[in-house]
Amino acid sequence: MMPEPATTGDTKAGILTRLLRVDRRILFIIIFLCVAIPLLTGARMKMTVTPPVKGLYDAIDRLEPGSTVWLAADYDPGSMPELYPMNIALIDHLFSRNIKVISASLWAPGPPLSQRIFETIGPKYGKTYGVDFVNLGFKEGREAVMLQVAEDIAKTFPRDFLDTPYDQIPMLQEIRNLKDVKMIVAISAGYPGIKEWIQQVGTRYAVRIGGGVTAVTAPEMYPYLQSGQLVGLLAGMKGAGEYEQLVARPGLGTAGMVAQSSVHLMVVIFIAFANVVFLIEKSRK
């Protein structure tokens, strides 16, 4: 028996179904182009600064020059696109305000990332290692380390990242514990991170905390923002971009915004298109 010729409706349905089952490599190419073209052309996009970002900027801006901040770099290279730009922007802002920085990490791959930023930005502001900033390195122990540095930093980090004994580092001579620092700036990719700093140290030792997280963990931080346990928050690459805009030093965060915008828009278009096709097919059945 000869097959019946396909009607126009059937042809349209076939095309739509085929579009829904498009080879995923085509989707990958579209996403790749959405990322690559803006990065290669260096396109920029202005953005509005959100209140949580402004909150952190203002909190740092209000610190007295010469005071000390604890910078918890609790992340690894997997989160670099989001967190590294905010780490740069924060250190840049702290140095420009002549605030001393003690950096430490509860994530093993964290210390070299901070070190790289210190070595790049420090000379720009004439800052000296051990006098204006120090990298204490990594310590395993999670919440136990947080509580221990809150009580006694030298006991927890007897030597810094470069193996210098604590008592030979000039800027640490008057710093005994976290009561001697004005603020904790935590840059976190997950556990242990900013949430644990708030829970273990913030309220108990009355230390102000602000920082940055990956976009995916940001929703979890909003209750702490509203309660005032967080003075400000940078969420994902956009948070970094907004902070760069505030300190007027466009960097990696700003550079990545057009690429991220393109990908987000494309994913929304994918979802909308797929659902329109889904609803058309559903209405036909």
Add this chain to the structure above:
Amino acid sequence: MRTEVPVAIAFVAGMLMIVSLFVPHPFVAVPAGVTRSWAIIITAFAYVLGVANIARISLETVRRRSKDWEYKAVLLAALCIMMVLGIGLGVRSGGAFDWAYQNLYIPMQSTMFSLLAFFIASAAYRAFRARSVEATLLLVTAAIVMLGRVPIGEHIWGKFPDLTEWIMEVPNMAAKRGIMIGAALGAISTGLKMVLGLERSYLGGG
């Protein structure tokens, strides 16, 4: 004794941590500090155990030429090289360890995570469907937040960032707060059961 001693240690350490939160007197604060130091040292030793364990399993796989043994060989080689470079030559900037970290570890880990963007886009296209009211709500909210979280959103419609902030500060926060309070109550309950010796599954053996 195999049960009683660990339970007694958990009770003393747990009670000490709880009491130290409320009593800052050196009579409590000093032993609490010592206990925390022990906790840090014990956790550090877990790394040694972890390395020994992964080395043992990988060596066995390589020796037997089991499935994917080549990957285990690369793992063992990388483990040994990084340990030798780090412990032997130090981790200073510009050193061999730092070179390997900056030029091998960072690109490899960044590559792994960057793949997520491609898979999320593909999965969203294929599976994110408005099949029910709940799924439709989730879909619409996700689209708003995705656009409101990037600058292009405010160029499309100026209210996208405000709408996104409202979603984050009202429905999101209400749900998160509920989850957090529930999880905290669960953690307190489990913690108390462990300290009091009622929950012993952490000792192993089921």
